[in-house]
Amino acid sequence: MSEKEFLAKALESKGxxxxxxxxxxxxxxxxxQGILMPHHEFSGGDIVTIKLGSGYNxxxxxxxxxxxxxxxxxxxxxxxxxxIMTSSKAGGRSALPKISIVSTGGTIASYVxxxxxxxxxxxxxxxxxxxxPELADICTPKSEVLYSILSENMRPKNWSELAxxxxxxxxxxxxxxxxxHGTDTMGYTGAALAFSLxxxxxPVVLVGSQRSSDRPSSDSTLNLLSAAxxxxxxxxxxxxxxMHSGPDDEVCTIHRGTxxxxxxxxxxxxxxTINGAPLGSVEGGRILLSADHEKxxxxxxxxxxxxxxxxxMLNFYPGLTAAKLRKYSDGASGLVIAGTxxxxxxxxxxxxxxxxxxxxxxxxxxxxxxxxxxxxNVYSTGRDMLKAGAIQLGDMLSxxxxxxxxxxxxxTDDIGKCREMMLLDMRREMGLRRPL
Amino acid sequence: MSEKEFLAKALESKGxxxxxxxxxxxxxxxxxQGILMPHHEFSGGDIVTIKLGSGYNxxxxxxxxxxxxxxxxxxxxxxxxxxIMTSSKAGGRSALPKISIVSTGGTIASYVxxxxxxxxxxxxxxxxxxxxPELADICTPKSEVLYSILSENMRPKNWSELAxxxxxxxxxxxxxxxxxHGTDTMGYTGAALAFSLxxxxxPVVLVGSQRSSDRPSSDSTLNLLSAAxxxxxxxxxxxxxxMHSGPDDEVCTIHRGTxxxxxxxxxxxxxxTINGAPLGSVEGGRILLSADHEKxxxxxxxxxxxxxxxxxMLNFYPGLTAAKLRKYSDGASGLVIAGTxxxxxxxxxxxxxxxxxxxxxxxxxxxxxxxxxxxxNVYSTGRDMLKAGAIQLGDMLSxxxxxxxxxxxxxTDDIGKCREMMLLDMRREMGLRRPL
Numbered sequence: 001m002s003e004k005e006f007l008a009k010a011l012e013s014k015g016x017x018x019x020x021x022x023x024x025x026x027x028x029x030x031x032x033q034g035i036l037m038p039h040h041e042f043s044g045g046d047i048v049t050i051k052l053g054s055g056y057n058x059x060x061x062x063x064x065x066x067x068x069x070x071x072x073x074x075x076x077x078x079x080x081x082x083x084i085m086t087s088s089k090a091g092g093r094s095a096l097p098k099i100s101i102v103s104t105g106g107t108i109a110s111y112v113x114x115x116x117x118x119x120x121x122x123x124x125x126x127x128x129x130x131x132x133p134e135l136a137d138i139c140t141p142k143s144e145v146l147y148s149i150l151s152e153n154m155r156p157k158n159w160s161e162l163a164x165x166x167x168x169x170x171x172x173x174x175x176x177x178x179x180x181h182g183t184d185t186m187g188y189t190g191a192a193l194a195f196s197l198x199x200x201x202x203p204v205v206l207v208g209s210q211r212s213s214d215r216p217s218s219d220s221t222l223n224l225l226s227a228a229x230x231x232x233x234x235x236x237x238x239x240x241x242x243m244h245s246g247p248d249d250e251v252c253t254i255h256r257g258t259x260x261x262x263x264x265x266x267x268x269x270x271x272x273t274i275n276g277a278p279l280g281s282v283e284g285g286r287i288l289l290s291a292d293h294e295k296x297x298x299x300x301x302x303x304x305x306x307x308x309x310x311x312x313m314l315n316f317y318p319g320l321t322a323a324k325l326r327k328y329s330d331g332a333s334g335l336v337i338a339g340t341x342x343x344x345x346x347x348x349x350x351x352x353x354x355x356x357x358x359x360x361x362x363x364x365x366x367x368x369x370x371x372x373x374x375x376x377n378v379y380s381t382g383r384d385m386l387k388a389g390a391i392q393l394g395d396m397l398s399x400x401x402x403x404x405x406x407x408x409x410x411x412t413d414d415i416g417k418c419r420e421m422m423l424l425d426m427r428r429e430m431g432l433r434r435p436l
Numbered sequence: 437m438s439e440k441e442f443l444a445k446a447l448e449s450k451g452x453x454x455x456x457x458x459x460x461x462x463x464x465x466x467x468x469q470g471i472l473m474p475h476h477e478f479s480g481g482d483i484v485t486i487k488l489g490s491g492y493n494x495x496x497x498x499x500x501x502x503x504x505x506x507x508x509x510x511x512x513x514x515x516x517x518x519x520i521m522t523s524s525k526a527g528g529r530s531a532l533p534k535i536s537i538v539s540t541g542g543t544i545a546s547y548v549x550x551x552x553x554x555x556x557x558x559x560x561x562x563x564x565x566x567x568x569p570e571l572a573d574i575c576t577p578k579s580e581v582l583y584s585i586l587s588e589n590m591r592p593k594n595w596s597e598l599a600x601x602x603x604x605x606x607x608x609x610x611x612x613x614x615x616x617h618g619t620d621t622m623g624y625t626g627a628a629l630a631f632s633l634x635x636x637x638x639p640v641v642l643v644g645s646q647r648s649s650d651r652p653s654s655d656s657t658l659n660l661l662s663a664a665x666x667x668x669x670x671x672x673x674x675x676x677x678x679m680h681s682g683p684d685d686e687v688c689t690i691h692r693g694t695x696x697x698x699x700x701x702x703x704x705x706x707x708x709t710i711n712g713a714p715l716g717s718v719e720g721g722r723i724l725l726s727a728d729h730e731k732x733x734x735x736x737x738x739x740x741x742x743x744x745x746x747x748x749m750l751n752f753y754p755g756l757t758a759a760k761l762r763k764y765s766d767g768a769s770g771l772v773i774a775g776t777x778x779x780x781x782x783x784x785x786x787x788x789x790x791x792x793x794x795x796x797x798x799x800x801x802x803x804x805x806x807x808x809x810x811x812x813n814v815y816s817t818g819r820d821m822l823k824a825g826a827i828q829l830g831d832m833l834s835x836x837x838x839x840x841x842x843x844x845x846x847x848t849d850d851i852g853k854c855r856e857m858m859l860l861d862m863r864r865e866m867g868l869r870r871p872l
Contacts, residue, residue: 150780150815150816150817151776152752152754152775152776152777152780152781152782152783152817153782153783153817154754155754155755155782156754156755159754182777183777184776184777184778184780185754185776188753188754189754262776262777262805263805263806263807264805264806264807264808265777265778265779265803265805265807265808265809265810265811266778266808266809266811267807267808270805270807270808309755310755311755312756312760313751313753314750314751315749315750315751315774316588317624317749317835317838318588318590318591318592318595318621318624319591319592319745319746319747319842320748324748324764324768327763327764327766327767328760328763328764330763331763332760338751339588340587340588340620340621340698341588341618341619341620341698341701342620342701342702343701344586344588344620345588346588346589346591347588347589367701369698369699369700369701369706370699370700370806371699371700371701371703371706372700372701372702372703372706373701373702374701375701375702379586380586381586381588381589399753402753406755
């Protein structure tokens with residue numbers, strides 16, 4: 001009998017089910033009380049997981065069936081086990097509207113291996129759906145694991161594949177598409193989906209988690225449920241990022257994909273809409289949207305996700321020399337420079353901008369300040385940069401500029417056409433308050 | 437007779453002095469009323485400058501002495517001309533405490549050339565002192581123009597020279613040193629002075645301006661006067677940045693040099709202390725300091741401003757390849773990578789970190805999130821980066837990490853010693869809340 005079978009038998013023989021309050025004595029004699037959690041297939045065959053009163057989950061190795069005993073049956077009449085079934089297994093729920101979940105990985109799709117203590121990406125989207133059983137109460141989730149990677153490993157080719165899959169899902173009748181994603185590069189992917197997809201029949205909601213779901217402070221449940229609410233209820237046809245609004249586990253903010261940045265490494269409310277108000281919020285299931293959102297369109301979602309994967313990006317810093325910039329930009333098809341302040345670089349670098357431009361390599365300029373707009377018309381440095389051919393991108397985020405340039409160069413290699421497209425506000429990536 | 441002499445004669449013949457309310461008829465027939473401003477030696481010989489009721493300054497070419505006439509003499513008994521003299525010229529003021537002003541350039545030391553409309557750096561520090569006449573009421577300013585450059589053109593060698601000059605000034609009896617500086621790279625210079633100077637007998641206050649002094653919304657006067665107050669009144673022995681606290685022209689914030697970042701391209705309150713509370717504030721001349729500031733020391737200010745000017749810095753982005761990183765880091769003496777989230781990079785880059793480390797090129801890791809701390813112990817990517825030799829820098833700002841690595845490598849080329857120094861909190865550049 002395998003470890004897993006042993007555990008299943010032991011629990012069955014005791015009549016124990018997820019949701020029950022149990023007491024477990026560990027091999028070292030510790031006794032703990034808590035709620036029996038659903039068995040996690042990656043937690044090791046003989047590990048039972050208990051949610052303590054503190055909210056923390058602990059995994060304990062169970063070798064003796066007598067080491068676990070029932071204290072109280074699950075309080076609700078509706079045992080947890082019934083709730084965690086995805087709709088494909090839960091007969092009679094097919095009338096609920098369909099939402100797609102196209103998982104890419106990240107913390108929201110990760111779990112703690114209690115044997116090593118490490119956080120690892122989950123492999124199946126069903127697991128993800130199961131981790132938020134309430135999802136099956138409001139929709140028919142249609143899950144797909146496209147990737148199971150940490151988002152620092154996303155590449156432009158992944159953006160393309162993801163966009164194609166999302167279009168397929170929406171064109172198959174889903175009301176919206178939830179995309180679980182690592183938070184590290186979620187802002188980049190938000191912009192990539194915004195430029196790749198058009199005529200959206202429903203929201204595309206990137207959703208992540210800053211704390212894994214085994215932690216009491218996890219933000220994954222609220223984020224996922226709020227994302228589902230947006231897919232179901234919002235008349236929204238945009239690619240957005242949805243994350244916690246503040247330190248409390250109450251409100252989520254909807255950020256436009258081209259306007260959002262991860263501004264903190266660990267806070268649950270790490271994401272911010274830059275240079276403008278967020279697109280909306282979700283509180284207690286109620287959705288507020290700003291007036292200027294794109295509505296759901298009719299017809300077919302279009303996907304055009306061609307990216308040039310050879311664009312380079314660089315934040316200027318004191319001491320960056322022309323020689324270093326030349327080395328760095330060698331072989332690149334385009335360059336985004338995040339300058340200081342209004343977009344400036346050392347005067348020595350301006351000749352390099354001219355050289356690159358003359359070689360048909362577009363050089364786009366943003367600011368490393370995060371907030372505010374580039375304006376190369378104020379100081380002599382800026383005007384010289386413009387003369388050299390720099391394309392100043394207003395209040396566009398550097399990350400969005402990088403994604404957009406990659407997308408534009410996936411569609412044209414004509415520098416004039418590229419400039420024109422970069423300066424065209426395609427997905428509200430540039431503000432209207434400061435025309436160039 | 438030169439244009440300038442003509443203008444001086446014309447004004448003298450009319451008995452007109454700066455501060456007087458005048459009416460001017462321009463060559464195209466426009467008539468404007470305003471306050472006659474002190475003649476600006478860079479504004480062109482025949483240009484008179486008038487401050488309008490709106491607060492804006494305009495420059496008008498004066499060819500006919502009759503085109504200007506007096507409306508009302510300066511209201512105060514104390515004409516503006518007397519106030520603008522620096523103490524070296526204003527006899528009897530030598531009893532006021534001495535403050536040094538070592539100017540490097542930037543908007544705070546710039547003026548608008550009314551003939552071209554361009555903002556240009558001023559050349560003399562006297563001009564700077566004159567632009568804020570109130571300075572001479574509270575101190576004896578000792579001015580020096582070290583540079584007259586836009587701060588995007590600052591290099592590590594400029595940091596060194598600046599540190600040496602500041603030490604000389606403080607060691608010559610100044611109560612403190614104000615350093616007018618362009619805002620673009622002021623945060624970098626703040627960190628550079630913090631690491632270069634020790635045993636400070638008084639504050640070193642970097643001060644800038646987001647709006648030039650000819651604009652009604654200029655922040656330069658309040659910033660300069662507040663900086664002077666800090667030099668005079670604060671028991672502070674640190675290198676700091678002082679700028680507006682908010683949109684109103686009322687309060688300034690004192691930021692620790694190693695903790696400050698320009699977060700907005702144009703707002704007057706663009707500067708923020710990252711990952712902590714600011715060091716203090718100045719409101720209505722009253723200074724508040726947080727409890728943990730360094731006090732003025734006795735004895736001699738020490739300057740040790742050796743910087744390696746060959747350190748490179750790079751923000752990771754999706755699509756950055758090992759080949760590109762290799763090209764970029766080729767020939768660098770050290771590298772700062774601002775990773776995503778907790779400090780991550782694509783797994784493909786980890787072998788490059790190992791290769792650089794094996795070649796005795798230190799690779800330091802910060803987060804591009806701005807807020808929060810690096811933590812490479814949470815995910816497998818991070819742990820692999822640590823194994824490869826990455827030096828994780830807690831909550832240190834990327835800009836500060838770059839400056840510190842440049843400074844450390846100016847003092848040792850031993851990678852072990854470098855690692856040790858980078859992890860040592862020397863100037864409160866690393867938080868205590870998240871020990872590594």
